[in-house]
Amino acid sequence: MTASLYTNVSDDPLNIQEAYDFVSDPAHGAVDVFIGAVRNHHEGNPVTGITYDIHETLAVKEFQEIGFEAQNIWEGIKIYLAHFKGKLGVGGISVIIAVSSAHRAESFEACRYIIEELKKRAPVWKQEHYEHGNSEWLPGHSLRAQAERIEEQLLPKKKSGGCGNGACGCGGRK
Amino acid sequence: MNAITIHMKLFGAFRKFGDALNFTVPAGSTGAVVKKTLSSLLSGNEASLVFDSVLADDSAVLTDGHVFQADAKLCILPPVCGG
Numbered sequence: 001m002t003a004s005l006y007t008n009v010s011d012d013p014l015n016i017q018e019a020y021d022f023v024s025d026p027a028h029g030a031v032d033v034f035i036g037a038v039r040n041h042h043e044g045n046p047v048t049g050i051t052y053d054i055h056e057t058l059a060v061k062e063f064q065e066i067g068f069e070a071q072n073i074w075e076g077i078k079i080y081l082a083h084f085k086g087k088l089g090v091g092g093i094s095v096i097i098a099v100s101s102a103h104r105a106e107s108f109e110a111c112r113y114i115i116e117e118l119k120k121r122a123p124v125w126k127q128e129h130y131e132h133g134n135s136e137w138l139p140g141h142s143l144r145a146q147a148e149r150i151e152e153q154l155l156p157k158k159k160s161g162g163c164g165n166g167a168c169g170c171g172g173r174k
Numbered sequence: 175m176n177a178i179t180i181h182m183k184l185f186g187a188f189r190k191f192g193d194a195l196n197f198t199v200p201a202g203s204t205g206a207v208v209k210k211t212l213s214s215l216l217s218g219n220e221a222s223l224v225f226d227s228v229l230a231d232d233s234a235v236l237t238d239g240h241v242f243q244a245d246a247k248l249c250i251l252p253p254v255c256g257g
Binding site for chain 2: 094115122124151154
């Protein structure tokens with residue numbers, strides 16, 4: 001059985017052909033590829049490059065979770081997701097997401113889903129470098145909601161657990 | 175009360191303070207106490223950014239209610255912006 005999900009963080013230049021080759025499948029008539037690249041401006045400031053900082057272990061774990069979610073929504077798709085770590089100049093490729101599917105709708109939708117979730121959830125940070133020499137870390141999406149969901153998942157377990165005889169105030173729950 | 179050592183790896187905007195910081199908190203401290211202690215060691219916007227960030231170890235995000243009984247290797251994850 002061939003793998004249907006590839007995720008990676010790399011400090012080597014990302015390779016579009018590698019992404020296409022991974023998702024290419026004789027049963028799939030559509031391949032959608034999203035490429036994130038460094039642009040030369042941000043809010044009126046001329047940008048010369050971006051440094052990408054990443055918590056590699058957690059990022060790959062999150063990429064896999066996002067990939068599995070997409071494959072649960074759009075069955076049978078193949079996904080390639082790689083993110084660059086380090087410094088890139090203008091035009092450098094920061095992320096490649098390739099999705100293949102039997103028909104085009106699934107690959108378009110899944111590709112969009114994956115990049116939007118990645119931006120909100122993956123532990124990746126961007127430091128922009130400007131023409132006049134200074135640099136700035138960009139604001140982003142707080143992961144506090146993720147932590148709060150974990151807290152909520154833990155709470156019901158604590159609430160439902162009990163000694164079984166009411167001695168702990170559990171009302172007799174086990 | 176016993177003190178435990180927190181080795182905190184720094185990412186993103188926190189990198190200006192180095193790759194990591196070591197500090198101590200009382201054993202049994204929660205994530206919220208760890209974040210408050212970390213914030214007191216920082217300055218500028220990053221001191222308040224700690225409270226919009228989350229703690230994690232190498233396998234998962236941790237809640238503010240997580241209790242630390244022993245020395246721990248953690249990281250502080252500021253708001254994310256990949257892609």
